[in-house]
Amino acid sequence: xxxxxxxxxxxxxxxxxxxxxxxxxxxxxxxxxxxxxxxxxxxxxxxxxxxxxxxxxxxxxxxxxxxxxxxxxxxxxxxxxxxxxxxxxxxxxxxxxxxxxxxxxxxxxxxxxxxxxxxxxxxxxxxxxxxxxxxxxxxxxxxxxxxxxxxxxxxxxxxxxxxxxxxxxxxxxxxxxxxxxxxxxxxxxxxxxxxxxxxxxxxxxxxxxxxxxxxxxxxxxxxxxxxxxxxxxxxxxxxxxxxxxxxxxxxxxxxxxxxxxxxxxxxxxxxxxxxxxxxxxxxxxxxxxxxxxxxxxxxxxxxxxxxxxxxxxxxxxxxxxxxxxxxxxxxxxxxxxxxxxxxxxxxxxxxxxxxxxxxxxxxxxxxxxxxxxxxxxxxxxxxxxxxxxxxxxxxxxxxxxxxxxxxxxxxxxxxxxxxxxxxxxxxxxxxxxxxxxxxxxxxxxxxxxxxxxxxxxxxxxxxxxxxxxxxxxxxxxxxxxxxxxxxxxxxxxxxxxxxxxxxxxxxxxxxxxxxxxxxxxxxxxxxxxxxxxxxxxxxxxxxxxxxxxxxxxxxxxxxxxxxxxxxxxxxxxxxxxxxxxxxxxxxxxxxxxxxxxxxxxxxxxxxxxxxxxxxxxxxxxxxxxxxxxxxxxxxxxxxxxxxxxxxxxxxxxxxxxxxxxxxxxxxxxxxxxxxxxxxxxxxxxxxxxxxxxxxxxxxxxxxxxxxxxxxxxxxxxxxxxxxxxxxxxxxxxxxxxxxxxxxxxxxxxxxxxxxxxxxxxxxxxxxxxxxxxxxxxxxxxxxxxxxxxxxxxxxxxxxxxxxxxxxxxxxxxxxxxxxxxxxxxxxxxxxxxxxxxxxxxxxxxxxxxxxxxx
Numbered sequence: 001x002x003x004x005x006x007x008x009x010x011x012x013x014x015x016x017x018x019x020x021x022x023x024x025x026x027x028x029x030x031x032x033x034x035x036x037x038x039x040x041x042x043x044x045x046x047x048x049x050x051x052x053x054x055x056x057x058x059x060x061x062x063x064x065x066x067x068x069x070x071x072x073x074x075x076x077x078x079x080x081x082x083x084x085x086x087x088x089x090x091x092x093x094x095x096x097x098x099x100x101x102x103x104x105x106x107x108x109x110x111x112x113x114x115x116x117x118x119x120x121x122x123x124x125x126x127x128x129x130x131x132x133x134x135x136x137x138x139x140x141x142x143x144x145x146x147x148x149x150x151x152x153x154x155x156x157x158x159x160x161x162x163x164x165x166x167x168x169x170x171x172x173x174x175x176x177x178x179x180x181x182x183x184x185x186x187x188x189x190x191x192x193x194x195x196x197x198x199x200x201x202x203x204x205x206x207x208x209x210x211x212x213x214x215x216x217x218x219x220x221x222x223x224x225x226x227x228x229x230x231x232x233x234x235x236x237x238x239x240x241x242x243x244x245x246x247x248x249x250x251x252x253x254x255x256x257x258x259x260x261x262x263x264x265x266x267x268x269x270x271x272x273x274x275x276x277x278x279x280x281x282x283x284x285x286x287x288x289x290x291x292x293x294x295x296x297x298x299x300x301x302x303x304x305x306x307x308x309x310x311x312x313x314x315x316x317x318x319x320x321x322x323x324x325x326x327x328x329x330x331x332x333x334x335x336x337x338x339x340x341x342x343x344x345x346x347x348x349x350x351x352x353x354x355x356x357x358x359x360x361x362x363x364x365x366x367x368x369x370x371x372x373x374x375x376x377x378x379x380x381x382x383x384x385x386x387x388x389x390x391x392x393x394x395x396x397x398x399x400x401x402x403x404x405x406x407x408x409x410x411x412x413x414x415x416x417x418x419x420x421x422x423x424x425x426x427x428x429x430x431x432x433x434x435x436x437x438x439x440x441x442x443x444x445x446x447x448x449x450x451x452x453x454x455x456x457x458x459x460x461x462x463x464x465x466x467x468x469x470x471x472x473x474x475x476x477x478x479x480x481x482x483x484x485x486x487x488x489x490x491x492x493x494x495x496x497x498x499x500x501x502x503x504x505x506x507x508x509x510x511x512x513x514x515x516x517x518x519x520x521x522x523x524x525x526x527x528x529x530x531x532x533x534x535x536x537x538x539x540x541x542x543x544x545x546x547x548x549x550x551x552x553x554x555x556x557x558x559x560x561x562x563x564x565x566x567x568x569x570x571x572x573x574x575x576x577x578x579x580x581x582x583x584x585x586x587x588x589x590x591x592x593x594x595x596x597x598x599x600x601x602x603x604x605x606x607x608x609x610x611x612x613x614x615x616x617x618x619x620x621x622x623x624x625x626x627x628x629x630x631x632x633x634x635x636x637x638x639x640x641x642x643x644x645x646x647x648x649x650x651x652x653x654x655x656x657x658x659x660x661x662x663x664x665x666x667x668x669x670x671x672x673x674x675x676x677x678x679x680x681x682x683x684x685x686x687x688x689x690x691x692x693x694x695x696x697x698x699x700x701x702x703x704x705x706x707x708x709x710x711x712x713x714x715x716x717x718x719x720x721x722x723x724x725x726x727x728x729x730x731x732x733x734x735x736x737x738x739x740x741x742x743x744x745x746x747x748x749x750x751x752x753x754x755x756x757x758x759x760x761x762x763x764x765x766x767x768x769x770x771x772x773x774x775x776x777x778x779x780x781x782x783x784x785x786x787x788x789x790x791x792x793x794x795x796x797x798x799x800x801x802x803x804x805x806x807x808x809x810x811x812x813x814x815x816x817x818x819x820x821x822x823x824x825x826x827x828x829x830x831x832x833x834x835x836x837x838x839x840x841x842x843x844x845x846x847x848x849x850x851x852x853x854x
Contacts, residue, residue: 001065002026008107012591013550018086018103021110025098031065044124048132050079066098072117073102080139092574109143151188151439154454164468165554178468180534184461189409190436198406199435203248205280208433215404218429222282231269234281241284244268246276256347257373258284267350285415289375292412294402296460299395301442301451302387308342308371308380312363319359342380347372383441385448386419393422401430411437471536474588477562479734480678481540483713487682488538494699495691497535500528521545525552543584547573557596558685559588564606565733582606592616597688599681602629621680641680646670657693664700674737712842717853721831726839732767739775748832751778753825758790766802773806781814782821819848
C-alpha cells in the first residue's frame with residue numbers, strides 16, 4: 001500500500017463541510033480484499049482494540065487495505081481526544097487506486113494520524129511489534145501543543161455559536177473573527193480594541209498601582225528595588241509581611257507573598273529579578289486571593305483562588321504527592337488544559353521550608369502542605385467560582401480599576417477575606433490588574449459553575465445582530481464566470497460598497513489589481529475576506545480549487561452557477577463526466593446560507609438538479625420563460641429572470657421589474673446571447689442581495705466589456721475596416737456560443753485563430769474545430785511552446801481532424817506561436833470581415849492586438 005498524494009481540504013468540499021485530508025492510496029493486488037490477507041484484521045485489532053468496524057461505503061464494494069487505513073486514521077484521532085467522526089473510502093476507475101478521506105480538526109494532527117495509521121497497518125501486515133499507545137500519546141501531545149487554548153477557544157466557540165466566521169492566522173492564538181471590513185481580531189483574551197498603552201500600563205505594576213491609588217481604589221503600598229539588599233531595606237520600612245514580584249510580569253511568574261525573613265526575601269528577589277530588572281516590594285495583604293473578570297463595563301465572573309497544595313498521607317513524600325496530583329488529565333504543562341501542573345522550584349522549596357518541610361519530607365496524614373503562597377492557576381492553583389456572591393461596591397471597584405487602566409478585557413486581582421463586602425470595610429485591596437487575563441478559572445473552575453466569558457467578549461466586539469459577515473457571492477460554471485464576477489462587482493460598487501473580487505486574471509480590491517495570474521481558488525478567496533477594506537466579495541470559484549483545497553469560505557449569501565454544458569477539464573482528477581463535474585460545482589450551492597439564494601441556469605439540466613442541494617431559496621434564469629423549469633417555478637410564485645420583447649424581466653408572483661436590453665451595452669442590444677445569460681444571472685444575485693432596481697439598471701448601462709474591464713471576454717477591436725474579436729473561449733460550449741453569435745453578425749468572410757490546451761481530451765479538442773467548421777471560412781491553427789505533455793504537432797493534428805467534414809471552411813493554415821498566428825490573420829483580414837482570435841496568453845495577446853490595431 002502506498003500514499004501517492006495527500007490534499008488538505010481546508011474548507012467545505014466535495015465530501016462535506018468537514019475539514020479533511022484526501023489521500024490517493026494505491027493497493028497491491030492482494031491488498032484489494034483484506035480477507036485475502038490471512039489474519040490481517042485479527043492482528044490489526046489486537047494492536048488497536050478500539051478500532052471501529054471496517055466497512056465499504058457502497059453496498060457492492062469489497063473491503064480493501066485502504067478502508068482499514070481510513071478507519072485507523074479516523075479512530076487514532078478520536079482515541080487521542082480529537083472530536084472527529086467522518087471518514088470515507090472510494091475506489092477510483094484506476095485498478096487498485098482508492099480515495100481515502102478522513103476528517104481532521106488540526107491539520108498537522110490529521111497528517112500525523114494518517115502517517116501513524118500507515119505504520120499500524122504495515123505492522124499488522126508483517127506481524128511485528130505494536131506501538132499504538134505511543135502513537136496515541138504522540139497525537140495527544142501534538143494536538144495539545146497546536147490547538148487553540150481554552151481562553152481563545154472559548155471566544156471562537158462563542159463566535160461560531162453566533163454564526164460569526166473565523167480564521168486562525170497563526171499556529172498560536174491569533175484569530176480573525178468576521179470578514180473584510182467587519183472583521184475583528186483576537187489573541188487569547190486580547191482583542192483588536194485592546195489598547196496597547198493600557199496593556200503597557202498593566203504590565204508596569206508600579207504605574208498601575210499609582211494610577212489606581214489616584215483613582216481612590218484601595219491598593220497595597222510599597223517600593224521598587226533593584227537589589228536583594230534594597231528588598232530587605234524596603235521590607236524593614238514596611239515593617240510587615242510583604243509580597244515580592246517583578247515590575248513587568250504576568251501569569252504569576254516570579255511572584256511570592258507573605259514573605260517576612262531575610263532568606264525568603266533573597267530567594268523571592270532572585271526569582272523575580274530573572275523576569276524583570278526592577279522588583280516590587282509591597283505590603284502583603286492577608287486574606288483570600290480573588291480574580292474578578294471585567295469585560296467592557298461589566299463584571300462577568302469572579303473566582304476565589306487557592307494556592308497549590310497537597311494533603312499528607314503519612315506514606316508519600318511531598319514530591320511524590322505532587323507527582324500524583326500532576327497525573328490528573330486536567331493538569332497540563334501549558335494553558336491548553338483546565339489546570340496547570342504544580343512545579344517544585346525555588347519558591348516552592350522556600351515555601352516548604354517556612355513549614356519546616358522539604359520536597360522529600362513525608363507529611364502527616366491530613367496535613368495541608370502549601371507549595372507557594374500565590375494562587376495563580378498557571379503555577380498550579382485551583383479556583384472556586386464566586387460570581388454570584390460579589391458585592392456591588394466591590395464589583396464597582398474592579399470596574400473602576402479596569403477603566404482607569406483602559407482595558408476592555410481585564411483581570412483584576414483582589415485580596416480580601418470575602419467578596420460579600422466592599423473592600424474598604426474589610427481592609428482588602430486590588431493588588432494587580434492584568435491585560436489578556438487567563439479565562440480558564442472562569443470557564444472550568446475547580447469548584448462551582450463555569451461562566452460564559454467567551455460570549456461576553458464576543459458581545460463587546462459585535463453588536464447583537466452583527467455576525468461579522470460581508471455579502472459574499474460565489475460564481476462557478478463552465479463559461480461566463482469572469483464576466484459575471486466583474487459585472488456583479490460593478491453593481492456592488494454602484495451601490496456604494498468597496499468590493500474585493502477574484503478571478504482567472506487576478507485579485508482586485510476596489511478596482512485595483514493586487515495579485516495576478518489565475519486567482520480563482522480558495523487561497524485568493526481567503527485573502528479577499530481578510531482584507532480590511534472590503535465591504536463585499538465576489539469570488540470566482542473554479543473546479544480545480546474546490547478539488548485541491550475546498551472552498552475558501554464557510555458559506556455564501558448567493559451562489560451563481562452560469563452553466564455546465566458539455567463541461568471542461570474532463571478526464572482530470574477522476575472527473576470524467578458532466579455529472580462528476582456537476583458534483584464538484586454543486587459545492588457552492590450546498591454552502592449557500594439558509595437565508596441565502598442560489599441563482600441557477602434553468603436551461604442546463606445538470607445545473608437545475610443542484611437546486612435540491614441548496615439550503616436557501618432558488619432563483620432560476622433562462623432567456624425563454626416557456627422552458628418547463630422556468631414555467632413551473634414562476635407558477636409557484638418564485639423568482640425567475642427571462643427575456644421578452646428584448647427586455648430583461650425579473651418576476652416573483654405578480655411583481656415584475658423590467659430592464660431594456662438596448663440599455664445594457666454588454667449584450668449589444670440583446671444580440672449576444674451568452675452575455676444576456678450572464679446579465680440574467682447577475683441581476684438575479686443583485687435582486688437577492690437587495691440592491692435597488694435603479695442601481696441595478698444604472699450599473700448595467702455603465703458596464704463595458706472591453707479589454708481593460710473584462711480582458712479576453714468578447715473584446716471588440718476595429719482594424720482596417722474589419723471587426724476583430726478577442727476571446728478566451730477554450731471549451732466546446734464557449735466555442736459554440738461564440739460561433740452562434742458571430743454567425744448572426746453580418747460579414748464578408750469569417751476567420752478564426754485557435755489553438756488547444758494539450759491537457760484536454762482528444763474529443764474536446766476535436767469538438768472545438770468541428771463547431772468552428774460550421775461557421776468560419778478561414779481557420780488558422782497555431783501551436784505554442786507549452787503543449788502540456790503533447791508532442792509537437794499533436795494538438796494541431798487533432799484539431800485539423802475535427803475540420804475534416806466541414807463544408808464551410810475554405811482555407812486552413814498552421815503556424816508556430818500565438819503572436820505569429822495573430823499577425824498572419826491581421827495581414828489577411830479585409831474590410832467587412834470578422835476575425836475571432838481565441839487568445840491563450842490573455843494579457844500579452846491583448847496587448848499585442850492593441851498595438852497592431854494602433
